[in-house]
Amino acid sequence: MNKLLNHTHDPAARSWLESANTLCDFPIQNLPMAVFRTAGSHEGFRGGVAIGDQVVDLAALSAAGLLQGVALQACTVCTQSTLNDLMALGPAAWQALRHALFALLHVQATPAQQQTLRACLVPQSVVEYAVPARIGDYTDFYTSIHHARNMGRIVKPDDPLPANFQWLPIAYHGRASSVVVSGTPFHRPMGQSALPGGSQPVYGPCARLDFELELGMFMGAGNALGQTIALPDAENHIFGVCLLNDWSARDIQFWEMTPLGPFLGKNFCTSISPWVVSLEALVPFRLPFSRPAGEPQPLPYLDSPANRAQGVFDIQLEVLIETPQQRARVLRTSFRHQYWTLAQMVAQHTMGGCNLRPGDLLGTGTISGPTAQEAGALVELTQGGRKPLDLPGGEQRAFLHDGDSVVLRGWCEKPGAAPIGFGECRGTVLPALAGV
Amino acid sequence: MNKLLNHTHDPAARSWLESANTLCDFPIQNLPMAVFRTAGSHEGFRGGVAIGDQVVDLAALSAAGLLQGVALQACTVCTQSTLNDLMALGPAAWQALRHALFALLHVQATPAQQQTLRACLVPQSVVEYAVPARIGDYTDFYTSIHHARNMGRIVKPDDPLPANFQWLPIAYHGRASSVVVSGTPFHRPMGQSALPGGSQPVYGPCARLDFELELGMFMGAGNALGQTIALPDAENHIFGVCLLNDWSARDIQFWEMTPLGPFLGKNFCTSISPWVVSLEALVPFRLPFSRPAGEPQPLPYLDSPANRAQGVFDIQLEVLIETPQQRARVLRTSFRHQYWTLAQMVAQHTMGGCNLRPGDLLGTGTISGPTAQEAGALVELTQGGRKPLDLPGGEQRAFLHDGDSVVLRGWCEKPGAAPIGFGECRGTVLPALAGV
Numbered sequence: 001m002n003k004l005l006n007h008t009h010d011p012a013a014r015s016w017l018e019s020a021n022t023l024c025d026f027p028i029q030n031l032p033m034a035v036f037r038t039a040g041s042h043e044g045f046r047g048g049v050a051i052g053d054q055v056v057d058l059a060a061l062s063a064a065g066l067l068q069g070v071a072l073q074a075c076t077v078c079t080q081s082t083l084n085d086l087m088a089l090g091p092a093a094w095q096a097l098r099h100a101l102f103a104l105l106h107v108q109a110t111p112a113q114q115q116t117l118r119a120c121l122v123p124q125s126v127v128e129y130a131v132p133a134r135i136g137d138y139t140d141f142y143t144s145i146h147h148a149r150n151m152g153r154i155v156k157p158d159d160p161l162p163a164n165f166q167w168l169p170i171a172y173h174g175r176a177s178s179v180v181v182s183g184t185p186f187h188r189p190m191g192q193s194a195l196p197g198g199s200q201p202v203y204g205p206c207a208r209l210d211f212e213l214e215l216g217m218f219m220g221a222g223n224a225l226g227q228t229i230a231l232p233d234a235e236n237h238i239f240g241v242c243l244l245n246d247w248s249a250r251d252i253q254f255w256e257m258t259p260l261g262p263f264l265g266k267n268f269c270t271s272i273s274p275w276v277v278s279l280e281a282l283v284p285f286r287l288p289f290s291r292p293a294g295e296p297q298p299l300p301y302l303d304s305p306a307n308r309a310q311g312v313f314d315i316q317l318e319v320l321i322e323t324p325q326q327r328a329r330v331l332r333t334s335f336r337h338q339y340w341t342l343a344q345m346v347a348q349h350t351m352g353g354c355n356l357r358p359g360d361l362l363g364t365g366t367i368s369g370p371t372a373q374e375a376g377a378l379v380e381l382t383q384g385g386r387k388p389l390d391l392p393g394g395e396q397r398a399f400l401h402d403g404d405s406v407v408l409r410g411w412c413e414k415p416g417a418a419p420i421g422f423g424e425c426r427g428t429v430l431p432a433l434a435g436v
Numbered sequence: 437m438n439k440l441l442n443h444t445h446d447p448a449a450r451s452w453l454e455s456a457n458t459l460c461d462f463p464i465q466n467l468p469m470a471v472f473r474t475a476g477s478h479e480g481f482r483g484g485v486a487i488g489d490q491v492v493d494l495a496a497l498s499a500a501g502l503l504q505g506v507a508l509q510a511c512t513v514c515t516q517s518t519l520n521d522l523m524a525l526g527p528a529a530w531q532a533l534r535h536a537l538f539a540l541l542h543v544q545a546t547p548a549q550q551q552t553l554r555a556c557l558v559p560q561s562v563v564e565y566a567v568p569a570r571i572g573d574y575t576d577f578y579t580s581i582h583h584a585r586n587m588g589r590i591v592k593p594d595d596p597l598p599a600n601f602q603w604l605p606i607a608y609h610g611r612a613s614s615v616v617v618s619g620t621p622f623h624r625p626m627g628q629s630a631l632p633g634g635s636q637p638v639y640g641p642c643a644r645l646d647f648e649l650e651l652g653m654f655m656g657a658g659n660a661l662g663q664t665i666a667l668p669d670a671e672n673h674i675f676g677v678c679l680l681n682d683w684s685a686r687d688i689q690f691w692e693m694t695p696l697g698p699f700l701g702k703n704f705c706t707s708i709s710p711w712v713v714s715l716e717a718l719v720p721f722r723l724p725f726s727r728p729a730g731e732p733q734p735l736p737y738l739d740s741p742a743n744r745a746q747g748v749f750d751i752q753l754e755v756l757i758e759t760p761q762q763r764a765r766v767l768r769t770s771f772r773h774q775y776w777t778l779a780q781m782v783a784q785h786t787m788g789g790c791n792l793r794p795g796d797l798l799g800t801g802t803i804s805g806p807t808a809q810e811a812g813a814l815v816e817l818t819q820g821g822r823k824p825l826d827l828p829g830g831e832q833r834a835f836l837h838d839g840d841s842v843v844l845r846g847w848c849e850k851p852g853a854a855p856i857g858f859g860e861c862r863g864t865v866l867p868a869l870a871g872v
Binding site: 189267 | 614623661699732784
C-alpha cells in the first residue's frame with residue numbers, strides 16, 4: 001500500500017498556502033502528523049498535520065464538513081490527545097486522510113474548500129507539541145554495523161562485532177515513561193560509575209553524557225500475543241517515522257550493563273521529534289537492500305522480494321550542538337547505511353510472538369555511517385572521549401556540558417522528487433539535581 | 437506507614453466467614469487485591485479482595501453504604517477494570533480500605549454489616565481474573581547472588597559474579613505488553629539460536645524453555661521525571677507484591693543477549709498471580725538486612741536505618757511442574773536470601789531521575805537460594821540441561837515440554853503470626869505455532 005509512487009509525490013504539486021511552496025520541511029508532498037495545542041494554553045492536545053509554516057487542526061477539520069467516509073473517520077479519531085486510535089486504523093485510513101488533505105491543500109482545491117480549510121490552520125510559531133501517542137512499550141534496536149563496530153572496539157578491539165550482529169537485528173527494551181517531546185529539557189542524571197583503577201564505584205553526576213542519533217517508528221495496528229508479523233506485511237504496521245535522541249550516560253551505562261544491558265544509563269530521558277512522517281511520504285526515497293558479497297545473507301524469515309527491492313530509506317541526518325557561545329554541526333550521515341531495514345526490525349520483534357500495540361515506539365539504534373565523521377554519538381566521534389571535538393570559537397566537547405542543546409535534523413532529497421523534512425528534535429541539558 | 441504491627445496482624449482475629457478461619461492463603465490478616473469478574477461472563481472486570489474462598493466485590497461494596505471517607509474513596513476507584521487509580525492514591529488510602537474491610541469481615545462486625553457484606557461476596561471458584569493494572573513499564577531486576585553466580589558459571593566459571601553485582605541492584609527493561617495473568621497458556625516461541633559448533637544460527641521452536649521464579653511489585657504513586665525516590669520513602673511507593681514467572685527461552689536468549697541483554701528470549705510471555713499482597717500484610721514477616729562480613733557495604737543512597745532494621749521479607753516460595761502424568765515440586769526457597777531489598781530496587785530505579793508511574797511492575801529477578809535445590813530456574817537446577825530432573829513415574833525434565841504447566845506458590849509463616857498466602861501463578865506451555 002505504501003510502496004508505490006502516486007500523485008501525492010508529484011514534485012510539481014503546489015499548495016494554495018504559499019509557505020508550503022518555498023524550500024521547507026513540510027511541502028504538500030509530506031503532510032506529517034503530530035499532536036499540538038496553542039503554546040501555554042489550557043486547550044486539549046489534538047492531532048495536527050504540518051503544511052508549510054502552519055498546522056492543520058484536525059479537530060477543527062473534522063467538524064468543518066470537508067471530509068467524508070474513511071478520511072472523515074480517520075480525522076475524527078485525531079480529535080483526541082494522542083494518535084493511538086488513528087494508528088490502530090491501519091494504512092488504508094492513514095492514506096485516505098493524507099490524500100484528502102493533499103486534495104484540500106492543493107492549488108486546485110475550490111475557493112470554498114480553501115476558505116474553510118484556512119480557518120483550520122494554526123501557525124507553527126504559536127503551538128506546542130506533546131508525545132504523539134501513549135507509548136505502551138519502547139524498544140531500541142542496534143542495527144548500524146558501523147556503530148556496533150565503533151562500540152565493540154571499546155571493549156574488544158580485535159573482534160568488535162558481536163557474533164549475532166549479522167544474523168539478527170539486535171534489540172533491547174527501553175523505558176516508555178521517560179520518552180519526551182522535542183524541546184523538553186532534562187537534568188543530567190546522578191548515578192553510580194566505576195573509575196579506572198578505583199577500588200569501589202563512585203556516586204555522582206554523570207560525567208560522560210552523550211546523545212545518540214536515531215530514528216523512531218510508531219507502530220500502527222499490532223499483533224495478538226503469540227502471533228507474528230511476517231516480513232512482507234511488516235510495513236503495513238508502521239504508522240510513521242520520527243527523529244529520536246536516545247540520551248546516554250556512558251559512565252553509568254558501562255558500569256551497569258554487564259550482563260543484562262543498559263538501564264539507568266538510558267532511562268532518564270529519550271527525546272523524539274513532534275512530527276511523524278508516513279512511509280507513504282518516504283516512497284520516493286526508497287533504495288534496494290542487499291548484503292555485501294561474502295557476508296551472511298538474511299535467514300528466510302528476514303528476507304523478501306519487496307525488502308530486497310526497496311526496503312531501505314535514504315534519510316539524510318545531521319546533529320548540531322548549541323552552546324551558549326555557538327551552534328555547530330558535529331555529524332552528517334544517512335539512514336541508508338543501516339544494516340537492517342525497518343521492516344526487518346518489526347518482523348524480528350514479533351517472531352517469537354511478542355505483541356506490538358498501536359503507539360508502540362521502536363528506535364533504530366544509533367545511526368552511524370561508514371566514515372569516522374558519520375558516527376552518531378560523541379563516544380564514537382571522540383574515540384571514547386580521548387579526542388574532543390573542536391567547536392568554533394575555541395570550544396571543545398568530549399561529552400556534553402550543562403547548558404548544551406543537541407538538535408537532530410532529518411530530510412530527504414533527490415533529483416526528480418520534492419524534498420521533505422522531519423523538522424527537528426531538540427533537547428537541553430540542565431545541571432544535575434542535588435543527590436540523596 | 438506499613439512497617440508497624442497493628443490489630444490487623446492479630447493471629448487470634450477471626451472472620452464471620454468460616455472459610456477464612458481454616459488454614460488457607462486468605463485469612464482476615466491478608467486481604468490481597470485483584471481484578472475479577474464471573475468467569476465466561478461479559479461483566480466488567482472490577483476490583484476484589486480475597487477472604488477465605490470468596491472475593492469481596494468492591495464495585496458492590498462501594499454502593500453498599502458500609503464505607504465512608506478515605507476508605508469509600510479508595511473502594512470507589514476500584515469499580516474500574518484496573519487498580520491504577522487506587523495505586524495512585526498512596527498508602528494511607530490502601531490502609532484505610534484494608535482496615536475497613538478487616539472490621540467488616542471480623543466476627544465483631546454487626547449482624548447488619550455482615551448481612552450487607554455477604555451480599556457483596558462472589559465465590560473464588562466461579563471467577564476469572566485479569567492483570568490488575570495497566571502496566572506502563574515492566575522492569576526486571578537481577579538481585580539473587582546465588583542466581584547470578586549460577587548463571588555466571590555458564591559463561592565465566594572462574595569469575596561468575598559480575599563486578600557490579602554487589603554494588604547495585606542490576607536491572608533491565610522488560611516487555612509490558614506480554615504480561616499475562618495466571619492461567620493464560622502461551623505458545624512455545626519460535627526463534628533464532630546458535631548450535632555449538634554450527635556455522636550459522638538456526639530458526640525453529642525454542643528447545644530450552646524455562647521458568648523463572650520471581651516476585652513482582654506493583655508501584656503506587658510514582659515520581660516525576662528527573663526526581664528520585666529516596667530509600668527511606670521507597671516502600672511508600674510499593675502497592676503490593678505478587679508471584680511472577682519470567683518464562684525464558686534460554687537458547688534464543690543466550691544467542692541474542694550480547695551485548696544489550698535479553699529480548700525475544702523473554703518477551704513472549706510473563707505470568708503473574710492475580711492477587712497482590714500489601715506490604716502491610718507482610719509486616720510480621722520482616723527481617724533485618726545485613727551484609728556478610730568482608731563484603732561491600734551499600735553506598736549511602738542504598739542504605740538506611742529502616743532498611744537495615746527490617747528491609748527483608750521472609751516469603752516462602754515453591755515451584756511445581758505438572759505434566760499430563762503427575763505433579764511434582766521441583767524447588768523450595770525463600771525470598772529472604774535475596775541480595776537486595778524491595779526498597780533498594782525502587783531507590784536504584786529512580787536514582788537517575790527515571791519516572792515510575794502507578795501500576796508499573798518491577799520483578800525481583802530469579803529467586804535462588806544458597807543451595808543447589810533452591811535454584812529458581814531449570815537452567816540452574818539441571819546445570820544447563822546436563823542433569824535432567826527426575827520426576828515421579830520415571831519422567832525427566834531438562835527443560836519444559838509442550839503440555840507442561842508450571843505453578844508458583846508463595847506464603848508466609850512463623851510462630852506467633854497468622855500464616856498468609858499469595859495463591860498461585862500458573863502457566864501452560866502450548867506447542868509452537870507454525871513459523872514463517
